[in-house]
Amino acid sequence: MKDIAIIGAGGFGRETAWLIQQLGGWNLIGFFDDNTNANTGFADIKILGDIDAVKKLATTTALVIAISNPGIRQQIAEKIGDGFYFPSLIHPSSSVGHPSNHIGNGVIVTAGVILTTHIYLGDFTIVNLATSIGHDCRLSKFTSIMPQCSISGNVTLGERCFVGAGARVLQSISLGSDCVVGAGAVVTKSFGDTAKLVGVPATEVS
Incomplete structure (x- = not known):
């Protein structure tokens, strides 16, 4: 299984951890958050450090930015820069797979979403x-x-x-x-x- 880490340990970060667990096939190594004392709500998933500490990871680690604020999400993506893999995570209960659809990098689609075509x-x-x-x-x-x-x-x-x-x-x-x-x-x-x-x-x- 490929290692993956979540940036953002707030409510949406925890929902994203659940999404990753539902998908399977990933080894969730932990969260990164500037509030390093935040309660992740998961006994077995810890905060590994602040967001600056992400750069210490091996670039083979996949990252997901689980922060709902669009501007902050962009700032973090630009701060981390190139070199890391940002997979798109799509909950298995969502219907998004028409071949005419384009799903970019780092996209998060949670449970029950419906995309039609194009x-x-x-x-x-x-x-x-x-x-x-x-x-x-x-x-x-x-x-x-x-x-x-x-x-x-x-x-x-x-x-x-x-x-x-x-x-x-x-x-x-x-x-x-x-x-x-x-x-x-x-x-x-x-x-x-x-x-x-x-x-x-x-x-x-x-």
Whole structure:
């Protein structure tokens, strides 16, 4: 089995540890987190050091960045740099395997996700529990989709977008980079970069 380590020992890090256990075939050696005293919730999986300590690992070790904040996830990926392998982890209960779909490096897809066809998931994208993504969607790198979202067909999300739990993005909408969609919002029109959207229908707030 190939060694793998998780960067981030918070709630999503623990969920990712469970995902790795469900997948099998990996030897999870531990977590890296700047809070080295964090409780991992697993008696047999320890924190191995802070994030800087990752660079001491053998480059044959696979890494997964299990942090929901898109900007922080990008900072860590760039800090670690090239040389490490970032596999994509897809829960076996998810349906993502159509050959027209593109899954980038370092992507995490948790349980119950449905992708249809001709979907692009950029590097280090997170798609969380029971989310559905329709045809021809493009999720740019470092985007985070929280649980039970619905992304309709032909939607484009720019880099580092964050879509809160239970939100809906309707068909053919485009959001620029660094947009935040609040939990439960329904996005009915396109917005540019850095939009913060809440409500039904979603409106921009400062």
